[in-house]
Amino acid sequence: MSYCVSRFHTVRRRTVEVKVGSVGVGGDNPIRVQSMTTSDTQDIAATVRQSIALAEVGCEIVRITAPNVAAAKCLKDIRARFTAAGFGHIPLVADIHFLPSAAMEAVEHVEKVRVNPGNYADKKKFAVKEYTDADYERELQRLHEAFSPLVLRAKTLGRSLRIGTNHGSLSDRIMNRYGDTPLGMVESALEFLRIAESHGFRQLILSMKASNPKVMIQAYRLLVQRMAQEAMHYPLHLGVTEAGDGEDGRIKSAIGIGSLLLDGLGDTIRVSLTEDSVYEIPVAQAIATKAMSLWAEGRDEPPLADSIDPYHFVRRETATVHLADKITVGPEQPPRVITRTTLAELTNPQSALRHPQLLKDTPAEGLLVPITSTADLAALKSAGPSFLVLELAPALTIANLKAHAATLPAGTVLLRGFAPAEAAALTAFAQFAREHQLTLAAEIAPADLAALADTLRQLGDTAFIFTLPGTGAARPDSSHGHATGAYRLLAEALRRIGSRAPIWIRNTPATAVRPGADFLSKLLEASFLTGGLLCDGLGDFVSIETESDSVRATKLAYNILQGAGARISKTEFVACPSCGRTLFDLQTTTQRIRAQTGHLKGVKLAIMGCIVNGPGEMADADFGYVGGAPGKINLYVGKNCVQYNVPQAEADARLIALIKEHGRWTEPT
Ligand code: SF4
Numbered sequence: 001m002s003y004c005v006s007r008f009h010t011v012r013r014r015t016v017e018v019k020v021g022s023v024g025v026g027g028d029n030p031i032r033v034q035s036m037t038t039s040d041t042q043d044i045a046a047t048v049r050q051s052i053a054l055a056e057v058g059c060e061i062v063r064i065t066a067p068n069v070a071a072a073k074c075l076k077d078i079r080a081r082f083t084a085a086g087f088g089h090i091p092l093v094a095d096i097h098f099l100p101s102a103a104m105e106a107v108e109h110v111e112k113v114r115v116n117p118g119n120y121a122d123k124k125k126f127a128v129k130e131y132t133d134a135d136y137e138r139e140l141q142r143l144h145e146a147f148s149p150l151v152l153r154a155k156t157l158g159r160s161l162r163i164g165t166n167h168g169s170l171s172d173r174i175m176n177r178y179g180d181t182p183l184g185m186v187e188s189a190l191e192f193l194r195i196a197e198s199h200g201f202r203q204l205i206l207s208m209k210a211s212n213p214k215v216m217i218q219a220y221r222l223l224v225q226r227m228a229q230e231a232m233h234y235p236l237h238l239g240v241t242e243a244g245d246g247e248d249g250r251i252k253s254a255i256g257i258g259s260l261l262l263d264g265l266g267d268t269i270r271v272s273l274t275e276d277s278v279y280e281i282p283v284a285q286a287i288a289t290k291a292m293s294l295w296a297e298g299r300d301e302p303p304l305a306d307s308i309d310p311y312h313f314v315r316r317e318t319a320t321v322h323l324a325d326k327i328t329v330g331p332e333q334p335p336r337v338i339t340r341t342t343l344a345e346l347t348n349p350q351s352a353l354r355h356p357q358l359l360k361d362t363p364a365e366g367l368l369v370p371i372t373s374t375a376d377l378a379a380l381k382s383a384g385p386s387f388l389v390l391e392l393a394p395a396l397t398i399a400n401l402k403a404h405a406a407t408l409p410a411g412t413v414l415l416r417g418f419a420p421a422e423a424a425a426l427t428a429f430a431q432f433a434r435e436h437q438l439t440l441a442a443e444i445a446p447a448d449l450a451a452l453a454d455t456l457r458q459l460g461d462t463a464f465i466f467t468l469p470g471t472g473a474a475r476p477d478s479s480h481g482h483a484t485g486a487y488r489l490l491a492e493a494l495r496r497i498g499s500r501a502p503i504w505i506r507n508t509p510a511t512a513v514r515p516g517a518d519f520l521s522k523l524l525e526a527s528f529l530t531g532g533l534l535c536d537g538l539g540d541f542v543s544i545e546t547e548s549d550s551v552r553a554t555k556l557a558y559n560i561l562q563g564a565g566a567r568i569s570k571t572e573f574v575a576c577p578s579c580g581r582t583l584f585d586l587q588t589t590t591q592r593i594r595a596q597t598g599h600l601k602g603v604k605l606a607i608m609g610c611i612v613n614g615p616g617e618m619a620d621a622d623f624g625y626v627g628g629a630p631g632k633i634n635l636y637v638g639k640n641c642v643q644y645n646v647p648q649a650e651a652d653a654r655l656i657a658l659i660k661e662h663g664r665w666t667e668p669t
Pocket of ligand 1: 576577578579580581582583608609610611612613614617
C-alpha cells in the first residue's frame with residue numbers, strides 16, 4: 001500500500017475533517033497555517049499580545065506552552081482576553097509535555113491539546129531494558145490508564161487532540177523495541193491513536209517532527225502508510241523542529257514540509273524559526289500557497305511507479321565521471337554546484353566568481369554560460385581556468401565546435417537538448433565530447449529517453465550527465481505535474497534503459513511552481529525541488545538558475561545541500577524556536593554562538609532553550625548548549641551533559657573549550 005496517490009502529481013490525501021474550534025483541518029479545507037507564542041504563559045498580558053500579533057499576520061491556529069498546572073490555568077484568562085480582543089474565531093492550543101495534570105487543566109480552556117507520546121505517560125530514563133511481550137503489554141495498559149481521562153474529557157467538551165511525536169523524545173519502551181527511528185515514531189503515535197479510538201474519539205491530528213528533514217519526511221510517509229492499513233484517515237500537522245533561523249531555517253523547513261506537501265500530505269503547517277514567531281507566518285503562507293496551487297484531482301490512469309524507496313534513504317547509484325581538475329562526480333562524491341553566469345561576468349577579471357575567497361568554502365564549481373554564437377565560443381579564450389558548462393544554442397553545429405576546439409579546456413561540459421529524432425546528433429556530439437575529453441550533458445524529456453535508448457546504451461554512461469530541458473516541458477504535463485515528479489520520471493526512465501549516468505537538478509523558471517521575483521520565493525522553490533530530490537537520493541549536480549546574482553545563487557545551492565544533509569560546508573546549527581519554557585534569549589544567543597563557531601565545517605551544535613525537551617530533541621548534535629536554570633547553561637557532548645549550571649556569562653567560552661578539547665576546533669581563516 002503506497003503512502004500517496006502519485007509521486008509525480010500532487011493529489012491531496014483524503015482525510016477526515018477535524019475541527020479545532022471553528023477552524024476545520026483536513027477534509028476540503030485549505031492548508032492551515034499556525035505558530036506558537038514564546039512568552040512565559042503565566043505572563044498573561046504578554047501571551048495575549050503575542051497571540052494577537054500572530055493572528056493579525058494571518059496565523060490561523062495559535063499554540064501556547066503549558067509546562068505546568070499553574071500555566072494551564074492561565075489559559076482560561078488568555079482565551080477570554082483573546083476573544084474579547086476580537087479573536088474568538090482563532091483557536092488556541094495547549095502544548096503539553098510530561099504532565100497529564102496540566103493537560104487535564106488545559107483541555108477545559110482551549111480548543112485543542114497537543115501531547116507528546118514520548119513523554120505523556122513516561123519518564124525518560126534512557127534505560128536499557130529488554131521488554132518481554134508481557135512487559136510491553138503492561139506498559140500499554142498503563143498508557144491506556146494515563147491517556148484515557150484526557151480523551152474522555154476532550155470528547156465531552158468537543159476539543160481536538162494532536163498526537164505530536166518528536167524524533168529524539170521517544171519513550172524508553174519505544175526506543176528499546178524500535179530505536180530512535182521513523183518506525184519508532186510511528187508506532188509511538190499509533191499506540192495513542194488506538195487508545196483514543198477505543199473511546200470512539202476521532203478528533204485527532206498527527207505530527208512526526210524531526211530536525212533532520214530526511215527523518216521527518218520518512219516518518220510522515222510511514223505514518224500515512226500504517227494509518228491507511230488500519231483505515232485511519234486523520235489530518236497531518238507538518239513541521240521541521242529546531243530548524244534554526246535565517247536562510248538555513250527557511251530552507252530546512254521548506255525541504256521537509258515542501259516534500260510532503262508535493263506528495264499530497266499535510267493539512268496544517270508550522271514553520272519553526274529561531275526568530276520572532278510572526279516571521280514564521282509569511283514563510284508558512286508562501287509554502288502552503290505553492291503546494292495548494294498544485295493540487296490535482298485523482299486520475300483514472302494507472303498510477304506510475306518509481307523505484308525510489310520513500311521510507312529509507314538510499315542514494316541513487318551512479319557511474320563515476322571525471323570532469324575538470326579535481327572535480328569528479330559519482331558514488332563517493334558530494335553533489336557538485338553549478339552556477340549560471342554570463343560571458344561578460346565570466347570574462348570580467350573583477351567578477352566575484354573569479355575571486356574564490358569571496359565564496360570561501362562554497363565555490364562555484366562549474367560555471368554555466370550560454371553560448372549562442374561562434375563569437376561566444378571564440379570569447380572563451382579569456383575565460384580563465386574555470387570548469388565550464390556551455391549551454392549550446394541549437395543552431396551551433398559540430399563544425400562550429402571543431403573550429404573552436406582549442407578554446408574548450410578538458411573537462412568542459414557541453415549542455416544541449418535532444419529531441420527523439422536526433423539520435424544522429426546525439427552520437428555526433430557525444431563522440432566530439434569524448435575525442436576532446438569533454439562531457440555531454442543531455443537535456444532530454446523523460447518521455448523521449450526510450451526513443452534514444454539504443455543510442456545511449458552504445459555511447460555508455462561515462463559520456464553523459466542528464467538533466468531536464470531547462471526552458472520548458474519540465475513538468476510531466478502542463479497542468480498539475482511538478483518538477484520533482486519530472487526528475488523522478490527522469491531517474492526512472494534512466495533506470496529502465498540501464499543508465500547510471502549522473503543527474504543534474506536545475507532550478508530554472510520552468511521548474512518553478514510559481515516563478516516569483518522575490519528571493520524568498522526562489523529559496524522556497526529551490527528547496528522544494530532540490531532538497532526534496534536530494535532526500536530521495538537523487539542529484540549529482542545542482543544549480544539555482546532562478547537567482548541572477550551568481551554569488552547568492554551559489555550560496556543558496558550550498559545551503560540547500562547542507563539542509564538536505566547532502567553536503568556539509570559549514571557548522572550545522574540546531575536551534576529550538578523558543579517557547580514559554582525558554583531560559584535565555586535564544587535569538588541573540590544563537591547569533592552570538594554562530595559568530596564564533598560558524599566556520600567549524602561538519603560540527604553540529606545544538607542551542608536549546610530548556611532541559612525539559614532540549615536534550616531529547618537536539619538529535620545527533622555533537623555539542624549542546626541548553627538552558628538548565630535561569631541564568632545557567634548545561635553543556636553537552638553528544639547526549640551526555642558534561643557541565644551543569646555554567647553561569648551564562650561563561651558558557652560561550654566553556655563551549656568553545658569543550659569543542660577544542662574534543663579536537664573539533666579550527667581557527668577561523
Ligand atoms: S527546547 Fe525550546 S522550544 Fe522546546 S520546550 Fe524547550 S525552550 Fe521550548
